[in-house]
Amino acid sequence: AKKIGVLTSGGDAPGMNAAVRAVCRAGLAKGMEVVGILRGYNGLLNGEVIEMNARTVSGIIQRGGTCLYTARCPEFRDIEGVKKGRDKCLEMGLDGIVVIGGDGSFRGAADLSAQGIPCIGLPGTIDNDISCTEYTIGYDTAMNTAMEMIDKIRDTAQSHDRCSVVEVMGRNAGHIAINVAAAVGAEAVITPEKPYDLNAIAQKMEQTKKSGKTHFIIVVAEGVGKTEYITRTLQDITGVESRATILGHVQRGGSPTVRDRVVATEMGYHAVELLEQGIGNRVVGMKDNKIYDVDIQEALSMKKPFEEELYKILNETAF
Ligand code: F6P
Numbered sequence: 001a002k003k004i005g006v007l008t009s010g011g012d013a014p015g016m017n018a019a020v021r022a023v024c025r026a027g028l029a030k031g032m033e034v035v036g037i038l039r040g041y042n043g044l045l046n047g048e049v050i051e052m053n054a055r056t057v058s059g060i061i062q063r064g065g066t067c068l069y070t071a072r073c074p075e076f077r078d079i080e081g082v083k084k085g086r087d088k089c090l091e092m093g094l095d096g097i098v099v100i101g102g103d104g105s106f107r108g109a110a111d112l113s114a115q116g117i118p119c120i121g122l123p124g125t126i127d128n129d130i131s132c133t134e135y136t137i138g139y140d141t142a143m144n145t146a147m148e149m150i151d152k153i154r155d156t157a158q159s160h161d162r163c164s165v166v167e168v169m170g171r172n173a174g175h176i177a178i179n180v181a182a183a184v185g186a187e188a189v190i191t192p193e194k195p196y197d198l199n200a201i202a203q204k205m206e207q208t209k210k211s212g213k214t215h216f217i218i219v220v221a222e223g224v225g226k227t228e229y230i231t232r233t234l235q236d237i238t239g240v241e242s243r244a245t246i247l248g249h250v251q252r253g254g255s256p257t258v259r260d261r262v263v264a265t266e267m268g269y270h271a272v273e274l275l276e277q278g279i280g281n282r283v284v285g286m287k288d289n290k291i292y293d294v295d296i297q298e299a300l301s302m303k304k305p306f307e308e309e310l311y312k313i314l315n316e317t318a319f
Contacts, residue, residue, distance in 0.1 A: 009040035009101035013138025015260030022268025118280020132299035133285030177221035192223035
């Protein structure tokens with residue numbers, strides 16, 4: 001019988017537990033032995049590994065975070081670390097590993113595959129910044145959390161006739177920012193993919209004030225930075241009292257949405273099907289709304305298009 005491992009690596013994301021559960025249950029259903037590797041690649045190198053049975057993953061599908069813990073592992077960036085990882089896999093009799101994480105984690109999975117241990121990457125990050133897939137596990141939950149928080153911020157901005165500038169996560173990408181801005185009806189969104197002009201935003205605020213608008217929501221992507229500066233500048237130009245809020249790690253937690261649980265389950269199952277056939281060095285993703293898989297090197301060289309259409313609609317309808 002085959003023996004497979006599963007680990008989570010990089011930043012946690014809601015839905016990772018659903019993916020771990022799916023990998024575990026799919027493996028068991030196919031007659032495999034399944035182990036959980038704790039704290040990402042660190043656990044592989046340190047032998048922090050737990051045997052899994054069906055009950056190990058009971059009651060986790062609805063929980064945020066990752067029951068396997070997660071970490072970044074600098075040692076695994078060197079070939080020496082990867083070779084040590086391969087030796088550990090051989091020692092444990094592992095026939096493959098499912099790695100749930102982001103691009104950095106996939107690089108490790110590719111390196112380990114090249115050393116003869118088939119690895120499958122599953123996209124797990126709230127940022128949706130993995131090019132080979134239309135969707136990453138955790139994205140929907142994070143956006144819904146940010147949306148709910150901004151709805152709350154709007155209540156107080158409205159009561160005080162203020163402008164609230166809200167920074168959302170996303171590392172270097174603006175996917176969360178653009179979609180959440182559209183969902184809350186923000187006055188403007190500032191994302192790293194596009195140049196921005198604070199004078200133009202201020203001017204738009206002045207104009208909409210004339211039609212009776214008394215409060216404003218501006219969404220800023222983390223990758224832009226300078227949220228405090230943007231807030232002060234808009235206040236200085238418009239005279240509208242302004243406040244900055246950085247949502248931060250609240251966006252990473254919480255019970256996963258239906259979408260995150262279902263996609264995680266489908267992707268986890270698909271990963272095990274690949275390992276069952278001895279296939280490695282692939283990333284599971286979503287293309288045209290369907291689960292598919294792609295070579296890791298190819299996945300890492302892809303580029304994700306910017307959401308031009310949504311960006312345009314948002315700006316045209318924000319007044
Ligand atoms: O990738 C998820 C993410 O939350 C990004 O949005 C953010 O840039 C980063 O992780 C923060 O990392 P950390 O939790 O290590 O500060």
